[in-house]
Amino acid sequence: MGASRGEFTSRLGFIMAAAGSAVGLGNIWGFPTQTATNGGAAFVLVYLILAFCLAYPAFMAEILIGRYGQANAVTSLEKISRTQMQKRFAFIVGFGGIVCAALILSFYGILAGWMTSYAVESGATIIGATSVAEWAVSDSIARNIFFCAVFMFLTVIIIRNGVEDGIEKWSKRLMPAMIGLLILLIIYVLTLDGADKGLEAYLNPDISRVLDPDLLISALGQAFFSLSLGTSVMVIYGSYISKKENMVTIGAQVTFIDVSIAFLAGLLVIPAMYVALEQGVQIFAEDGSLLAGPTLVFQVLPSLFDSMGQLGVFVGLAFFILMSIAALTSSISMLEGPVSFLVERHNIERKTATTWTGIGILAISFVIIFNIGTMLDFVATLATEYGQPIIAMLCCVFAGWIWQRNSLIEEIKQGNEQVESTLFWKIWPWYTKFVCPLAIAAVFIHSFI
Numbered sequence: 001m002g003a004s005r006g007e008f009t010s011r012l013g014f015i016m017a018a019a020g021s022a023v024g025l026g027n028i029w030g031f032p033t034q035t036a037t038n039g040g041a042a043f044v045l046v047y048l049i050l051a052f053c054l055a056y057p058a059f060m061a062e063i064l065i066g067r068y069g070q071a072n073a074v075t076s077l078e079k080i081s082r083t084q085m086q087k088r089f090a091f092i093v094g095f096g097g098i099v100c101a102a103l104i105l106s107f108y109g110i111l112a113g114w115m116t117s118y119a120v121e122s123g124a125t126i127i128g129a130t131s132v133a134e135w136a137v138s139d140s141i142a143r144n145i146f147f148c149a150v151f152m153f154l155t156v157i158i159i160r161n162g163v164e165d166g167i168e169k170w171s172k173r174l175m176p177a178m179i180g181l182l183i184l185l186i187i188y189v190l191t192l193d194g195a196d197k198g199l200e201a202y203l204n205p206d207i208s209r210v211l212d213p214d215l216l217i218s219a220l221g222q223a224f225f226s227l228s229l230g231t232s233v234m235v236i237y238g239s240y241i242s243k244k245e246n247m248v249t250i251g252a253q254v255t256f257i258d259v260s261i262a263f264l265a266g267l268l269v270i271p272a273m274y275v276a277l278e279q280g281v282q283i284f285a286e287d288g289s290l291l292a293g294p295t296l297v298f299q300v301l302p303s304l305f306d307s308m309g310q311l312g313v314f315v316g317l318a319f320f321i322l323m324s325i326a327a328l329t330s331s332i333s334m335l336e337g338p339v340s341f342l343v344e345r346h347n348i349e350r351k352t353a354t355t356w357t358g359i360g361i362l363a364i365s366f367v368i369i370f371n372i373g374t375m376l377d378f379v380a381t382l383a384t385e386y387g388q389p390i391i392a393m394l395c396c397v398f399a400g401w402i403w404q405r406n407s408l409i410e411e412i413k414q415g416n417e418q419v420e421s422t423l424f425w426k427i428w429p430w431y432t433k434f435v436c437p438l439a440i441a442a443v444f445i446h447s448f449i
């Protein structure tokens with residue numbers, strides 16, 4: 001089965017693919033805005049602690065379940081279940097993750113389409129195609145549908161080609177390009193007037209906020225979204241890792257890359273906001289809070305690029321290409337969740353399964369586009385604030401309570417013989433059994449109330 005279902009050909013291949021899934025709009029857009037509106041470095045500090053202490057253990061649970069099962073999320077969870085009842089529960093949790101990935105992709109594709117449309121606007125401005133540039137950023141339904149479809153088309157093309165020729169090949173190309181662009185943009189923005197004030201706002205912690213429950217919830221939600229947890233994605237990516245690899249190390253490496261890129265994105269976006277302020281662009285809302293969300297990315301930053309004269313349009317182009325690439329390596333992982341399920345459980349050929357799943361998810365995106373005022377927020381909240389934490393928590397319950405301990409140890413030991421004498425092994429089993437499920441449940445209940 002192993003060879004026919006595909007496997008990442010190298011450690012780097014997995015790291016780039018998993019980091020590609022993890023690093024996305026959540027890092028480059030979500031993290032800096034959350035930081036800017038939640039007490040600067042206080043948020044960063046809490047985020048770092050939660051990412052390593054809660055999200056990393058949950059991430060390990062998911063990739064280990066996948067590598068053991070060597071299959072899609074549903075089948076992998078079923079393989080660690082023993083009783084009939086557990087198997088039924090496994091189906092619900094695995095399938096829930098797949099639905100969650102599909103729902104996230106349905107709205108993520110719209111946001112990613114906007115990023116692509118702004119990149120097209122900059123490109124069209126450079127070559128003097130003014131009417132194309134104007135249309136690309138017009139707020140019309142036709143433009144939203146067009147760019148969302150283009151983005152979904154790219155996602156489908158990559159996933160149709162499978163693990164090595166699709167996910168791995170493209171992640172290995174796109175991730176270095178994205179990191180290179182990010183670093184170039186940071187260097188440039190930090191040379192501009194006003195950037196130092198942004199750095200100060202970013203790196204000066206408002207310590208009084210560290211224990212603020214709302215900040216804790218936002219940071220945990222951000223960490224889970226960022227590591228793509230609770231969506232079946234890391235289970236399926238884990239299933240493509242070779243049995244020779246040391247899971248503890250590569251899991252930590254992916255978490256480290258994800259957190260580092262979020263941190264770097266903060267070094268770009270927050271100083272850029274203050275550079276914009278220096279140029280006379282409005283960055284505060286009427287109540288004195290920083291403009292966040294779509295206003296930041298689609299108004300504040302474009303105004304900044306405009307104020308830079310000739311060069312600005314190239315900087316804008318680089319920024320929106322960066323965003324589009326980051327989104328693409330994430331969206332392919334979301335599509336792989338449902339596709340692997342259809343291929344493995346229903347014997348549907350990969351190319352057919354990919355095309356039809358893509359069309360189905362695009363149909364949901366269209367419904368959202370036609371009802372954007374009400375549905376975008378609804379679907380995003382449903383999938384990321386409820387679906388992801390619940391399913392991630394249940395995956396920890398599977399790893400901690402249902403998976404037979406000997407079989408779990410055997411799995412971790414593959415590629416890591418000495419694991420039983422490591423600090424990881426002393427802590428992690430307790431974490432997945434008690435700390436992660438309880439912490440996630442606590443946060444979830446708090447946000448629900």
Ligand code: PFF
Binds near residue numbers: 022333
């Ligand atoms: N981790 C991605 C980001 O930070 O943008 C988003 C994401 C990817 C969420 C894949 C869920 C998922 F399954």
